[in-house]
Amino acid sequence: MHNHSKHLPTVREAFLQLMRDLGIDTIFGNPGSTELPMFRDFPQDFRYVLGLQESVVVGMADGYAQVTGNAALVNLHSAAGVGHAMGNIFTAFKNQTPLIITAGQQARSMLPFDPFLFAAQSTELPKPYVKWACEPARAEDVPLALARAYHMAMQAPCGPVFVSIPADDWEKTTDWVVPRKVSRSIAPDPEVLQQVAQALNNAQNPAIVAGTGVDRDGAMDWLVQLAETHQATVYTAPMSARCSFPEGHRLFGGFLPAMREPIVQRLQDHDLVLVLGAPAFLYHVEGHGPHIPPGATLWQIVDDPQIAAWAPIGNSLVSSLHLAIKALLEASTTKKRVPPAVRPRAEPVPADSPMSVAYTLQVLHETRHEDDVVVEEAPGSRGVMQARLPMAGADSFYTMASGGLGFGMPAAVGVALGRQKRGLKGRTIALIGDGSSMYSIQALYTAAQLALPITFVILNNRRYAALQDFAPVFGFAAGEKPAGTDLPNLDFVLLAKGQGLQASRVDNPLNLPEELRIALHAEGPRLIELVVA
Structure with missing residues (x-):
């Protein structure tokens, strides 16, 4: 935490200090004219990572944020640059990656005249694939907008946010922003969690379908213990974007396809389907018939209330995965179940030419x-x-x-x-x-x-x-x-x-x-x- 100096800072000074306080020292960008004032007197304790196209810039920031667990800072050019970046902004939204995306806007004094390289509706362009979009009403509000953007990006479900900043805002004076602590996790409703635990304890042959949220919330070790406690087969959810369960583990059941009928067929021997950190289910082609095997019940735990809302069947609990899985483990009772058959390994293939x-x-x-x-x-x-x-x-x-x-x-x-x-x-x-x-x-x-x-x-x-x-x-x-x-x-x-x-x-x-x-x-x-x- 910095010592507040007595002088009033510029927007740039307040912004840089806020980023330091939030543990952000890297800026991913592709520079344009309206962003140049942001980088005057660029400080030595920050690093600028250059990408040669805006979509590349967002993709780099996405990977960096996923590994570090903190929001990554991205700087883009106005309209055209944001347009170039939209493909990977869409992906960051689907990945639930926390990104603070800033874009240079033309100077406020020029905006009445539709100047070259300005964004006419700057906050509308990245929607609906950002959690929040803002062009502050005053230059003095830019640091506060960035503080709000950070907290929104980091709150579950994480995702990208967008702040448009006019080029002449950086030299204006403002106040220092003191960072606040905001909870990033969602705790499970104890009563509903007890219902999930009871269903799991009572199941004869439970299946766990694990998705991206398990690894994103650092819950892998808890999940392995939960699966072993219940001798539950663990499948990877359709289109999971991270490894959701160790794939060499004896309880790993393989990957579910993004198709309704094959999912039902793969899960037909299970009386309980527990979906963790994934939609139930993500489909790629039109299907017909039931979503789960007849007679089975489904529970879903996911940190995104939107995903919980559209699940076509079963019951949902909105929670961060590490909190929910740990609580399920604590509420588990051991039950004698027959361990599932170990999934066969693929047979080695020869060195044929052309190579397969x-x-x-x-x-x-x-x-x-x-x-x-x-x-x-x-x-x-x-x-x-x-x-x-x-x-x-x-x-x-x-x-x-x-x-x-x-x-x-x-x-x-x-x-x-x-x-x-x-x-x-x-x-x-x-x-x-x-x-x-x-x-x-x-x-x-x-x-x-x-x-x-x-x-x-x-x-x-x-x-x-x-x-x-x-x-x-x-x-x-x-x-x-x-x-x-x-x-x-x-x-x-x-x-x-x-x-x-x-x-x-x-x-x-x-x-x-x-x-x-x-x-x-x-x-x-x-x-x-x-x-x-």
Whole structure:
């Protein structure tokens, strides 16, 4: 906490001191003209992380905030810059990542004349994918608006917030802002929690469906104990954006798809379905029939009242996951249940040529270090990844909850930065599809400039595989390719070298183990392009 000096600070001075008090010393940005006054006399105890496009900037901040557990500060240009960033603002909203997004606005004295590069309705543009948006009525109110923005971003459910700041506000005088303590967690209603505990204690064969909220709330260890106490099979919720349960654990039951009928089929032997930290359920295609097996009951615990409100069946408890799971554990009674059958491991695949994705991920699993984390955006290969690249548990895996591409590459930069700040060992492995990587390829430049310990693994199958594989669901004939889904002639080694990274390409499976070992043991960032079938 700073000592309040007797002089009245400028908006800039009050803003910087507020950020220090909140533990924020890093600004992710891509500078524009209306933001320049924010950075005059830039202080030495702050770091500016440059991204070469605004969507990259938000993706980096998202990964950094998820790893550090504190809101990340983002600076964008007005209208056009915010527009560029919207894809990853949408993803941050779906990821429930706390971000303070500021955008430069033209000077207040110019606003009556619709000046060049101003935002006409600055607070409306990022909606509805921010929790709160504000352009303060007076320059003097900017620090207070930022304090409010921080608390709103950090309160459950976390998410991005937006403050538009006119360029001439920074030199005005204002008051220091004393940060306040605000609770970030939601405690469970004791009476409802008792009902959940009773249902769990009485169940013959309970299933737990674990989602992103478990890892985000640091509740993984509690969940493992809860599952072991009840001999409950634990499934990963559809489209979970983080590892929700250790995937090598004997009680792990696999991944639920985002489709109604297969979910019911997978859960058919269970009389209780307890959904933790996830929607019940997230669907990707239209389905029919019941949402859970006949005769089963469903309880959901989630920290977002909106998600609790639209659940089509069952009962919901709104709570932070670490508080609820710990309380459930304390209220648990041991009951003799038959342990579920252990999920079979995938059989090894041979080094065929051309290389299969299964083989490349099998070798990646054998080569990586136990401290490495995976940031993934290869939706066409996700099913293979789930079979061949098991995640260890807490803080081991990150992807986007939105389905919006362009998150993975910059998020890997933010994850690596966040891990550095926390003093964590291991590399960040960015597992990215060839199509996905082209949404935010500029992230390679920032990785190179900061010499971060990241290995970018590009799975190059020369197509938008997820779309081609998904086409039959929408009526395409077997083997029929939707228009615009082939991607020939991309050269990721050249793209990487042009931004300062060492890079290699592998198309011979016999070379893969050694090339991956080199890429995963490098000092700084490396890219390895894997040409797969």
